[in-house]
Amino acid sequence: MGEHIRIRNASGKWVVRAGGAIVAESSEAKELTEGDMPAVIYFPRGDVGMAFLEASDSATRCPYKGQASYFNISTAAGDIPDAAWSYETPLERLSDIAGHIAFYGDKVTVEQL
Numbered sequence: 001m002g003e004h005i006r007i008r009n010a011s012g013k014w015v016v017r018a019g020g021a022i023v024a025e026s027s028e029a030k031e032l033t034e035g036d037m038p039a040v041i042y043f044p045r046g047d048v049g050m051a052f053l054e055a056s057d058s059a060t061r062c063p064y065k066g067q068a069s070y071f072n073i074s075t076a077a078g079d080i081p082d083a084a085w086s087y088e089t090p091l092e093r094l095s096d097i098a099g100h101i102a103f104y105g106d107k108v109t110v111e112q113l
Helices: 092-097
Strands: 005-009 014-018 021-026 030-034 040-044 053-062 066-075 078-086 100-103 109-112
Touching: 005 092, 014 040, 021 040, 021 066, 021 100, 030 092, 053 078, 092 100
Parallel strands: none
Antiparallel strands: 005 030, 014 021, 014 109, 030 040, 040 100, 053 066, 066 078, 078 100
């Protein structure tokens, strides 16, 4: 189960921009690939401006990763609902993403510097 998921250290520095603000910036991000889907960058919580994030009521369950909780992002330009997610206690095989937050690239800008 979950053998099609790989996690590795993301190379370089990564940044998240939303509503004109830098919401996250890290040289310690993780890159998760799942099958043939595009890679997702997970940022250590300590590298995320948590003042921009507010927990939402949304939650989903992935059979390979576990329970995901979601965050709205608040910026001066407005709120972005469910723009980020985290597996607070992922399944053991994917424990490398515990304490990390990922962002939807269609709602914010996630880019390598």
